[in-house]
Amino acid sequence: MKPPEEILAAFRVMAPEWIATTAIASLWKVSRAGGGHAVLKYYGARGMGSEASGFRFLQAAPESCAAQVYGLRPDAALIEWLEGPSLADLAIAGKDETAARELVRVASGLHPGTGQAPEGYPRLEDRFDALFRLKPAQSCPAGGKAAIAACQTLARDLLDTQVDVRPLHGDLHHGNVMKAPRGYCAFDAKGIVGERTYELANAFRHPYGRADLIRDPRRIGMLADLWSVEFAVDRQRLLQWAAVKCALSIAWRSKGRLAQDDELDLLAALLSCATGQDLSRV
Known part of the structure; x- marks a missing residue:
């Protein structure tokens, strides 16, 4: 080829x-x-x-x-060409906090001052149509139904009250940041316009391959503490965006009808940290 x-x-x-x-x-x-x-x-x-x-x-x-x-x-x-390693490689090798610090450094570097002009970029709210259309199948566990319903409500609230709206990378996470001679650099951007806090939402689901790590409430809390301070965003709102982004990914995979998904337990963990609701036992 x-x-x-x-x-x-x-x-x-x-x-x-x-x-x-x-x-x-x-x-x-x-x-x-x-x-x-x-x-x-x-x-x-x-x-x-x-x-x-x-x-x-x-x-x-x-x-x-x-x-x-x-x-x-x-x-x-x-x-x-970015030679690497990626921040996913770094986190998987046992340097998760170091990777988290590098990731927020890159995020901050991507957003100096007021950011780029927003005209012409797709809107963040349009990406959430799949979540708002998602329906639970009869076989969907009760906890999953409750978590998705909570995220549908939460997503509407977040989208209706967006602050510091600007162009975003849109898919910033450990796997999309690799090392270059000048330092770690982001690639594979989606290019959307939305709330700046959303920029780090998807990174809570990474790195892939460490399901145990990303579901650990202590790790979720560590990321929220670090990133909210270094990226200068509200901690609870960051966690809320992380939860609704996880729900959105589930919606994309489910194609309109949710029966089961491997990230429903991660969604429950993120929602628990964001809202205090424990939906894992519903």
Whole structure:
């Protein structure tokens, strides 16, 4: 599998090494004509769709904490190669608090001052349609039904009272931050406009592969304490966003009808920390 020669020529890159294929694109590590490596992401005739706003966010973000976008066209992007390791690697290796500190440093670096101009970005509230449409199946456990209902109400309240609304990375977590010579940098942005506090919400669910760690109430509390101070956001509101983001991910996987999900226990843990409600025994 190789990218079209025309794409290689347009970006002045060579020697493609296939990395991965996603639902809408294929990725290769390539060599740049001027030296060094990059990632070529090729979307084909369908184009990059909603990922275009993510590249716009990265292009406008400070280079000190974001992967550089070397080239962009409707069907392809050329992005900085980040050697790693990722913050997920760091956390899994037993340095979870160090990874958490690096993550909030990157988040703070992405949002200097008042942030980027918000015009043209997709809205955070539009992403939550899947959660608001989610219905429990008859087989859904009572605790799951209660947790989803609580998050549907909570999400509406949060979205109706957003503060410090600005363009966001939109999917900032341990796996989307890798080490470069200048420090850790974010990549794979979604590019949405919403409350700044939401930026760290998804990171409570990471790193993948450490189900025990992310469900530990002491760890959830540690992240909330650290990130609310270093990112200068309200602690309870941060936890509430974390809970509704977990519920949203469950909704996306459930495709409208929730029977069971592996993160229902994580959702219960996040809700307990955010609201004091213990739904694990409902």
